[in-house]
Amino acid sequence: MSIKLPIAELPIAIVGGGPAGALAAALLGAGGRDVLLFDEKLAWEKPCGGGVTHKALERYPFLADAGSGSNLVEHCELISPSGQRVRFQLQHPVAIFSRMGLNGLLLERARRAGLSVEIRNERVTRVARTDDGWQLITPQREYKASYLILAAGARNPFRAQFLSPISPSDLMVTAGYFIPRGSSPGDGSLMQIQFLQGITGYIWVFPRADHVSAGIAGKMGEISTGELRRILEKWLVENRFRLDGAGFYSHILPSFRAQTFETLEVCGNGWAMIGDSAGLVDPITGEGLYYALRSAELCAGALLGGQPDDYRTQLAEEILPELRLAARVSQRFYNGQVFGDSVLKRMVGLTAQSATFRELMSDLFAGIQGYGDLRTRLYRILPAVLKEGLAGTFGWPWNKTGNSEFSANPLVE
Ligand SMILES: Cc1cc2nc3c(=O)[nH]c(=O)nc-3n(C[C@H](O)[C@H](O)[C@H](O)COP(=O)(O)OP(=O)(O)OC[C@H]3O[C@@H](n4cnc5c(N)ncnc54)[C@H](O)[C@@H]3O)c2cc1C
Structure with missing residues (x-):
């Protein structure tokens, strides 16, 4: 005879133990909630660049302390479509992780959060609603949960049960x-x-x-x-x-369009989606790791506070405006023109010619220059950028300027 547990005693189920799912499990476990975390592969080399911005390292200092697990990179080379190259120093290094290492580190934190976090190396094949929450099926077993967090990545196989297909x-x-x-x-x-x-x-x-x-x-x-x-x-x-x-x-x-972000649903009755499952990736840069971690933190915080829907509100306040704006300007960034040349070519040229513009680029790579006030900053620095550009003849000097190198040659070494 099966015994029906009250909802409060059923665990929160998280499908997916990538950065989003693993951090949510660690935070919920540390907050005293029982968690069942499923990942079919656990730590694995997920296809990814593995670039973690300064903004993410500041918010999650344990990533900055990862030591040999990551490679701190301080120099960046930008290459325009027609082959002009500029190298410049980043004021804040980017930490580049192997995903096996990053996922392993985050899963270990979930493991260490306490006995309340149970990690199952199983593939969830089905999720279904029950009277008291959710039923999850894996090839090994059947589980019950009070709340369902979908952190199954971009291919999230359960999306169609909740929302229209991507x-x-x-x-x-x-x-x-x-x-x-x-x-x-x-x-x-x-x-x-x-x-x-x-x-x-x-x-x-x-x-x-x-x-x-x-x-x-x-x-x-x-x-x-x-x-x-x-x-x-x-x-x-x-x-x-x-x-x-x-x-x-x-x-x-x-890489959601602006209209998709406008109608995005990230949670409903008894469920939430975080990270790539919810589409939380910058449509210009492809940065998703910061958003996976931050959405996990917001979702876990809302659940621990007993107000699961606060996740939607906080995401709408903090993250979605930035991603929506990126989606709006993405086409202009990649395919637009400025001062009679492509945006991309101008960007590479100005990075070479202007120290002020390099500072801006460095802040963009660090994730500390948002899209919201980018235009204002561009207008503010325009006189300095033009002056520095004119000093460099504002053409294509193919020479060394300050702490950058610029070249039309395929290799500058
Ligand atoms: C090629 C590429 C390069 C990228 N480069 C960068 C970069 O440099 N910097 C950056 O910030 N972002 C980058 N991203 C984005 C980044 O990889 C994602 O945003 C990030 O991995 C999202 O984390 P997540 O936890 O939401 O999903 P994922 O990391 O995809 O994790 C999902 C997890 O769910 C598990 N899973 C899925 N289905 C099931 C199931 N049914 N049952 C059990 N487990 C399941 C998977 O095994 C996986 O471990 C890149 C993406 C790609 C594709």
């Missing part, structure tokens, strides 16, 4: 390689971003502690994964990376 226009496709350090040029202290003609996305090279994650992203429907892979491979070979021994990866990445 449109392909709200996704990016990605392709990439994990390349052994010995097969990459450089000493692992430089991250590279190559912008591309006619592609809403970019190539990145993020050096990690013991390998490099190099990848490419483009809007779904605009380009196929196969074509992206071909462009990336050509670029890597031209830039002296060797692909023998490199592991290929491909994944989808949420």
Whole structure:
């Protein structure tokens, strides 16, 4: 005979133990709630750049203390679609993690939160409502829960039960390689971003502690994964990376349009979605790790406070305006024109020519310059940027300017 437990005694179930699910489990466990966390793979090398911004490191200092688990990168190279390159120093380094390491660290924190967190290495195949909460089915067993947090990533298989399916226009496709350090040029202290003609996305090279994650992203429907892979491979070979021994990866990445953010539902009666499952990724940069962690924190805080719907309100106040704005300007950023040239080319040029503009770029990479007041800052710094640009003839000097290097050559070394 089965005994029916009162709702308060049933655990909170979290489907997905990536950054979002693992942090939510750690916080809920530390707050005294019983948690059942499911992940079919536990710590794994999820396709990702692994770049964690200064904003995220400040908010989650335990990530900054990860030591050898991450590679702190202080130099960045931007490459315009036509091949102009600028290297500059970041005022705040970006920490580049292997995802195996990052997920492992966060799962360990969930484990250490206490006996109230139970981590199951199982794939949830079905979730269904019951009179007293939820039933979750895995190939191994059946579980009961009072509340359901979906943190199953961009491919969230349960979304259709709660919301309409994600449109392909709200996704990016990605392709990439994990390349052994010995097969990459450089000493692992430089991250590279190559912008591309006619592609809403970019190539990145993020050096990690013991390998490099190099990848490419483009809007779904605009380009196929196969074509992206071909462009990336050509670029890597031209830039002296060797692909023998490199592991290929491909994944989808949420990149919501502004109208999708406007109608976004992140929680309902007895359930919430966090991280990629909810589409919380910056549509310009593809940064999702900060939003996965912050949404987990907001969701856990709302549950611990006994007001689950506060998650929706706080997300709408703090995170969604920024992501919506990014979605609005994304097309202009990748495909727009300014002063008679492409935004991307101008951005690379101004980064080379103006120390004031470099400061702005550095703050954008650190995540501490939001989109909300970006325009105001641009207007404020315009006179200084123009002055510095004119001093550098405002053309394309292909020379060293201050603490940046600028070149039309494919390799500046
Ligand atoms: C190629 C690529 C590069 C990226 N680079 C960066 C970057 O450099 N910086 C950055 O900030 N963001 C980056 N992102 C985004 C970042 O990877 C995500 O935003 C982040 O992983 C989201 O965390 P999450 O916990 O929401 O989801 P995920 O990390 O996807 O975790 C979901 C977890 O759920 C588990 N799961 C799924 N279904 C089930 C199931 N049915 N049962 C049990 N377990 C399940 C999976 O095993 C997985 O561990 C990148 C994304 C891609 C695709």
